[in-house]
Amino acid sequence: MSTQAPSAPPPGERIRAVRTFTRRAFPLWSWLWFILGALYFILPLYATLDFSLRMERDTLGLKAYAVAFADPGFARTFGYSVLLAVITILVSILLVVPTAYWIRLRLPEARRIVEFITLLPFVIPAIILVFGMIRIYSSPVNLPFTDIRLLAPLTTSKFGTNVLIVAGYIVLGLPYMYRSVDTGMRTVDVRTLTEAAQSLGANWLTIMARVVLPNVRTALLSGALLTFAIVVGEVVLASYLGLPTFGPYLFLLGQHRAYEPAALTFTTFLLTWAAMGIIQLVTGGQGQVAGAH
Amino acid sequence: MAFLSIQHATKTFAQSSAVEDFNLEIEKGELVSFLGPSGCGKTTTLRMVAGFEVPTSGRIELNGVNITKQAPNQRNVGMVFQAYALFPNMTVADNVGFGLKVGKKPKEEIQKRTAEMLGLIRMPQLGDRYPYQLSGGQQQRVALARALAIQPQVLLLDEPLSALDAKIRVDLRSEIRRIQQTLGITTIYVTHDQEEALSISDRIVVMSAGRMEQVGTPFEIYNFPKTAFVASFVGTLNQLRCTVVDSGQGKLTFDGQTFVATAPIRAANGASVVAALRPEELHFGKYDGENQLTGKVEAVTFLGGIVRVRMVLGQSQITLDALNERKLTLPKVGDMQMVSFPAHACWVMAEN
Numbered sequence: 014m015s016t017q018a019p020s021a022p023p024p025g026e027r028i029r030a031v032r033t034f035t036r037r038a039f040p041l042w043s044w045l046w047f048i049l050g051a052l053y054f055i056l057p058l059y060a061t062l063d064f065s066l067r068m069e070r071d072t073l074g075l076k077a078y079a080v081a082f083a084d085p086g087f088a089r090t091f092g093y094s095v096l097l098a099v100i101t102i103l104v105s106i107l108l109v110v111p112t113a114y115w116i117r118l119r120l121p122e123a124r125r126i127v128e129f130i131t132l133l134p135f136v137i138p139a140i141i142l143v144f145g146m147i148r149i150y151s152s153p154v155n156l157p158f159t160d161i162r163l164l165a166p167l168t169t170s171k172f173g174t175n176v177l178i179v180a181g182y183i184v185l186g187l188p189y190m191y192r193s194v195d196t197g198m199r200t201v202d203v204r205t206l207t208e209a210a211q212s213l214g215a216n217w218l219t220i221m222a223r224v225v226l227p228n229v230r231t232a233l234l235s236g237a238l239l240t241f242a243i244v245v246g247e248v249v250l251a252s253y254l255g256l257p258t259f260g261p262y263l264f265l266l267g268q269h270r271a272y273e274p275a276a277l278t279f280t281t282f283l284l285t286w287a288a289m290g291i292i293q294l295v296t297g298g299q300g301q302v303a304g305a306h
Numbered sequence: 307m308a309f310l311s312i313q314h315a316t317k318t319f320a321q322s323s324a325v326e327d328f329n330l331e332i333e334k335g336e337l338v339s340f341l342g343p344s345g346c347g348k349t350t351t352l353r354m355v356a357g358f359e360v361p362t363s364g365r366i367e368l369n370g371v372n373i374t375k376q377a378p379n380q381r382n383v384g385m386v387f388q389a390y391a392l393f394p395n396m397t398v399a400d401n402v403g404f405g406l407k408v409g410k411k412p413k414e415e416i417q418k419r420t421a422e423m424l425g426l427i428r429m430p431q432l433g434d435r436y437p438y439q440l441s442g443g444q445q446q447r448v449a450l451a452r453a454l455a456i457q458p459q460v461l462l463l464d465e466p467l468s469a470l471d472a473k474i475r476v477d478l479r480s481e482i483r484r485i486q487q488t489l490g491i492t493t494i495y496v497t498h499d500q501e502e503a504l505s506i507s508d509r510i511v512v513m514s515a516g517r518m519e520q521v522g523t524p525f526e527i528y529n530f531p532k533t534a535f536v537a538s539f540v541g542t543l544n545q546l547r548c549t550v551v552d553s554g555q556g557k558l559t560f561d562g563q564t565f566v567a568t569a570p571i572r573a574a575n576g577a578s579v580v581a582a583l584r585p586e587e588l589h590f591g592k593y594d595g596e597n598q599l600t601g602k603v604e605a606v607t608f609l610g611g612i613v614r615v616r617m618v619l620g621q622s623q624i625t626l627d628a629l630n631e632r633k634l635t636l637p638k639v640g641d642m643q644m645v646s647f648p649a650h651a652c653w654v655m656a657e658n
Binding site for chain 2: 208219
C-alpha cells in the first residue's frame, strides 16, 4: 500500500464504488426467497416421484410405471388427448394470429375489447362454460324468432361433441395464446415490418409467410405449449361432455389405485418439460433475435 | 412536368387535419427534406407518397402516373424507417435481396445486386450476419441498401437517423447524401433536425401544423425565412420588440437604444414590430458604419467552434455567437459590452 493519502474521488466515482460493493455482497434475502419458492414447487414433485417408485414393498422400482403403461386405457386416452390438443392448437393459431395481426395493424382501438374477451376464461369457470355449451347445443339451434334451423344438436353425435370440446379448449387456451402472440408481434414491431415488406413489393400472403409467422414463431410455440398442457390435463369439459380423454382417466385411476396415478402424473410432467426443452432447442437463435429488439 | 408531383394533398384523421393543401413538385435526382416539429404532418405526407395513407383529397403523380390510390406494393418506392425495420429472421444479404426475391428476379441477379448494394454501403463482408449482430448505424445502412436494391423510382427516408448517436448521425447523413448523388435517385427526407435538413438537402419544405410554411434551398430558408415560424424553427434567432421611428430609413428603437434595420419597413411610424437578427451576425466592439447596442453579459457558453454569449439589453435578451479563436478573451458575466451589426443583417418580420 502506498503511504500517500488518497485524494477524495469525485462524487460520481464514490457512488459507483458503493454500488459495486452492494452488487458483490451476497444477496441473502433474494436467495432465501428463491430457495423457498423453489422448494414449494419441487417438494410435492419429489414426493410424487418418490411415492411412484414404492409400489413394491421396501424397494425402489419402476413397477408402477410398467403397470400404468401396460394398461391400454392409458395409450388410448393419452393419444386421444394429444390429438385434441394438436387440433386445438392449429385452430387457435388460425384464429389468433390473423386477429392479433389485424388489431396491431389496423384496429388498435379494438385491442382492449379483444384482450377482455380473451381473459374471460379466467373469470368464468370451465364448469359454467360446459353447462352453457350443453344447454345450447343439445337441442337444435334456430335463427332467433324463426323456425329456420342453423345447427343440428351437437351433443348427440360423436363428431359434434368433439367439435364442442375443441371449441371449449380453444376458449380455455385463448388467454395464453392471444397474449403470447400479441407480445411476440409487439416485440418485433410487426406493423413497421409489414410496411417495409409492402414497400419492397410483397403481397399479404408473402408478408404472412415470410415476415410475420417466422418472427412470431417463438411466441406461437410458447402459446402452443401452454395450450397443450391445459388440454392434456383438462377434466371438467371432458367429463361433462362424456369424452374418454386423459384427464378423466387419470382422475378415475386415482380413485381406485394408489401408485399408478403418481407415476402417470410424473410422466406427463416430464413430457411437458421435454416439450419445453424442444422449444428451447428449436428456437434458441430466434429467441435471441426477439430479445435483441 | 416534375418527376414527382404532389397536388393539393390533404389528409384528415377523424375530424383533425394532419396535412392541409400540400403542393410540391420534385425534379428527378433531387433531395427534398420535409422539416418541422413532431405532429406537423411531414411523416403523414411521406406516408401518402409511400401509399401507407390515402389522401383525403388531392393527387400524387409519379413519373406521369397517378399513384394517389395505388397500393404500396405496386409503387416501386423504397422506404427507410426510423426503427430500421430489418427482418430479424433474415441475414443481411436476405434482407437486401428480399425485394428482388419478391419480384421473382433470377437467383444470379439477386446475388449480384445484393453484393453491389453491400459494396455501396461499405459492408461487403457482413452479408451473412443477422440484424441483431449489427450496430444501429450498420442496421440503418442495411435498411438503406434494402430499399435501394429494388431500384425504386423514389427513395423515402422517415427520420432515418433519429435513433442513432450524434457522431454516427453526422457520418451517416453524409453517407446517405453521397449514395443519393451517386445513384441520382429522387429522395424525400423527413426530419425534425434542422442541421440535418440544412446540410443534406437540395431543397427544404418547412412545415408546421399540417401546413407548408416555406419551400426553398437551405440558404434561402436560413437567411430569408418568410414566416416567423421558419425564422425561429430554423437556427437560433434574436427577436427584439421595437417601435418604428422612421419606416423609410428602417430606423427602430427599443429600451432607449436606436438602430437601423433593412429598409423600408412595412409598418407605420410608431407601430410596434419585431426585429430579427441571427446571433452570428453580431460581434463585440464598435465598427464604423454599423449599428451599436450596449448590454450586460448574462451567460457565456463555450461550445468549441463557437462561443455563445447571452446579453440583456433593457427588457430584451439577445444571443451572440462568436467564432472561437485561441487569442479570444472571453467576456465575463456582468460585464457591460458593446455589440455591432450591419443594418442588412437585421430585418423586420411580417406579423402573422
